[in-house]
Amino acid sequence: MTATHATGLLPEIAASPVCRRAISLRSERQERAPKPAAVASSGRAPVGTGAELDDYVARAAAGDVRAFERLYETHVPRVHSLVRRMAGGRDTDELTQDVFVRVWQKLGSFRGDAAFGTWLHRLAVNVVIERFRQDATRRQRLHDGDEIFDTLASPLRSGDIRMDFESALERLPDGAREIFVLHDVEGYKHREIGTLLQISSGTSKAQLHRARMMLRRHLK
C-alpha cells in the first residue's frame, strides 16, 4: 500500500516532509509505547493514536500552539509521573514544564523514526538526567544512601498500599531510584541505562537490586 492510499492524501501532499513524518509515525508504534491517559488534564478527550496523533504532531511541528497544547494534555500525566518518580518528587512541576518546552523546541527535528510517545519519553528522561548532572554531588549520590534502609525498614502507614509504594520509591537513594524507575517501570535495559547515566551495566544492576531489596518491604 502506498503512502497516498494509506492516508487518502493527494500524492503531492503525502510526499511532503511533514506528511512523510506522520506516515512514518503510524508504522512505528512499537516498544515502550506510552500508557495512554484515560482523560486529558483539561477534561477533553486525549489525542488518540494513529492518524489523529500524527495530525496533531504535524500541526504542532508546524508551529500550531493549540495542537501542541492537545499533545501536552494527552501526554502530561505520563511525563509528570515519569519525572516525579525519577526526580524523587523534587521540582516535578518545573521539570515537567522544561520537558514540554524542550519538546516544542525540538519538534522541528523530530523525523518520525520512532513513535512520538517514545521520542517524547526519551526526551523527558534526558531532561531529568541533565538536571541531575548539574548537581555536583551526583556521583556521590550513586554510592551513598545506605541510611535510607532504616527509614524504609517498615511500611508506611496509609490505606493505599500503591501510594505507599510510590512514596517509598521517592525516598530511595537517587541513584538506585533512577535506575529502578528506568528498568522496572520504564523498561530500559541495563546497557541503555549505562549509556544514559554514564555508568557501567554492572553498576546499574547492583543499584537495581539494591532498590528492589529496599522496596520489597513495602509490599507486605
Next chain:
Amino acid sequence: MNHTDHVTDRLSDYLDDDGLTPEQRAALDAHLATCGECRGALDELRAVVTRAAALTDRAPAAELWSGIAARIEPPAVLKMPQRQTRRFSFTLPQLVAASLALMVLSGGLVWVARSGDPRASLPPVVALEESADSEPMVPVTFADAQYDDAVADLEQALAKGRDRLDPETIRVIEASLRSIDEAIDQSRKALKADPANVYLNNHFAASRNRKLALLRRATALALGDGNIGG
C-alpha cells in the same frame, strides 16, 4: 557476607535472567530448592517488579500549561524591531470588503469547477488572482515544504507582533485567514474527487499564495514596516 547475602545479591539477575551462566543459574536453582529464606526473598523481589510495572500515571495537581505557553516562542524568521510603537489599522470597510471578496471568490471558483466544464465559463484564474492582489504571484506547489515552513514562520512572527496591531485589524485579518483556509480546504476536498482539474489545482495554489501574501502583509504591519500597499 554469609551464604544468604551471596545468593540474594544474585537474585535480581536470576529474576531478570540476565548475566548468569547456565552453571550459575543451576547452582541458584539448587540453592533455592532448599533455602526458604532465599525463596521468600525471590518472591518479594518478583512482587516488586510486578508492582512497578503496574504503576499508573497521574496528572499533575497544578496547572502547568500556562507556564509552558509563556515560555514557548516559535522561531521567528523576521527580526522584531526594538523601538517600534506605532500602531496600524486598515479602514474597516476596506478590510470587510477584502474578506468578503475572498470568500465569494474562493467559494465561487470551487463551485464552478465542480459543477461543469470550467474552461467554458471561467476567466483565467491567474488574471483574477493578479487583480485581487497587487503582489506578483509566485507559483507554489502543493507539497512545498518551504511553503509550510514559511506559513508557520509568518504565523509565529505575527503572533509575536500582534499586540502592535489594532484589535479590529487583528479581527479582520483573522477572519480573512479563516476564509482563505476554508478555500484551501474546499479546494483540497474537491481535488480529491478530481485531482486532474486544472482550475482546482490553480485555485488551490492561488489560495495558498493568498494566505502567504496576507500573512506577509500582516507580519509587516506587526513588525512596523507600515508598507500597507505591499
